[in-house]
Amino acid sequence: MLSLVASPAFGRAPQSTEGGGAGAVLRAVLVRGALTRPALGRATGLSAAAVSRHTTDLAALGLLRELPPADGPPRAGRPRLPLDIDTRHHLACGVHIGVPWITFALLDLRGRVVAHERLPRHGDATAVLRTIRTHLPSFTARRTAGRSLLGVGVVTGGWVDSERGVVVEHAPLGWHDVPVRDHLAGVTRLPVHVDGHARALARAELLFGAGREATDLVQLFVGNVVDAAIATGGGVLQGRRSRAGDIGHLPVPGSTEPCPCGRTGCLQATVSDRALVRRAHRLGVVPQPDLDLLLTRAAAGRPDALELFEERLRLIAPAAALLLDVLNPEVLVVSEAGLAVSPHLADVLHEQVLARARPEPGQLVAAGSFGLDLLAVAACAGVLDSAYRRPMELRTARAS
16 A cells, blocks of 8 residues: 555544444444454444443354453453454355456455355356356355355446346446346345445455545456446445446547447557457467466566556556546555556556646555455455444355
8 A cells, every 4th residue: 555645534443324333333343453342432432331232232143252351460340351353153255257257255254265266257148147056056065164154246347237236238248237136046045236346346445455444435446347436435436327437438548449339549448458468469478368377477577567567557547546636535546457466566556646646645545455366355345345334134144
């Protein structure tokens, strides 16, 4: 994470606007770490009686647990045992639908990847959803180790209507108006959370990453789809029909890359993973247009591979700077594959964005927090966001 100036706003524990006191208590422990009940009262502003009631309820659900007393001489009075997030009982499940791969993942309550598997994506929407319906039950049965599932997330790029659970448009996949939630209903006994991956990553960054002590954040995702998500007041903006953050057709000066929309020089057409690996193959950097191969070369420090990722960041920087200036968030997060394998590229990102933006004191420009796990984390983020906002509404199920 790259800080411009230390922010006076940071250090507070953002409170959930949903779920009442139980959600506030759970989020405070997530952000601050293990806390005693009096410390939770100070962090949330709740009365001692309310804190006691909520912590009892959350412990009964397997979401909080008391830690053993610290070593040392006994103190007079009732011991004040700290409470921490309980990661022993529940998992979030998720599926990310990408262009080359379908990623299946399980995360614990602290957003750590417990298990993930990926299958090649083949066929149209019907074939892909059939693959998910077939593989998901066996994946959870093999990998949950007796823990219950809090929900199932399904995440992909493009225009996703979260309320209806429909992928409205995903140009690289050729999907239009695919009712994902309806197709996957009945695979588990749990609700299915469907979302776009920029919004999902924004939720994950607010919970576990660069935005965990912020309430206003912008997430820019660059992959085969390029899109953004906007969080304000701790919640992620959906926009009308869930279309907020559609930046894929911003113009890139000097680019002549054709776009499926009929124009040339659109941001997504210019900087997508597909465009990047085609260029890498054309230049002889990789023997075939394969992102994993290009990332392996970049991780090994190959100058020609790194130069391609540096060039992509220079092309991304004007859009990132525009988002920073127009939306003025506390945190701007850029998730892009090269940043996950080569730490020095974060300096390139920082330099290029600051050369074009007018940042205010306290703003952060950060590379994505989840490295090569970002698709697995995104897949489960909606489930975990719901758990932390409305913990008393959870219903869980054992993997079959």
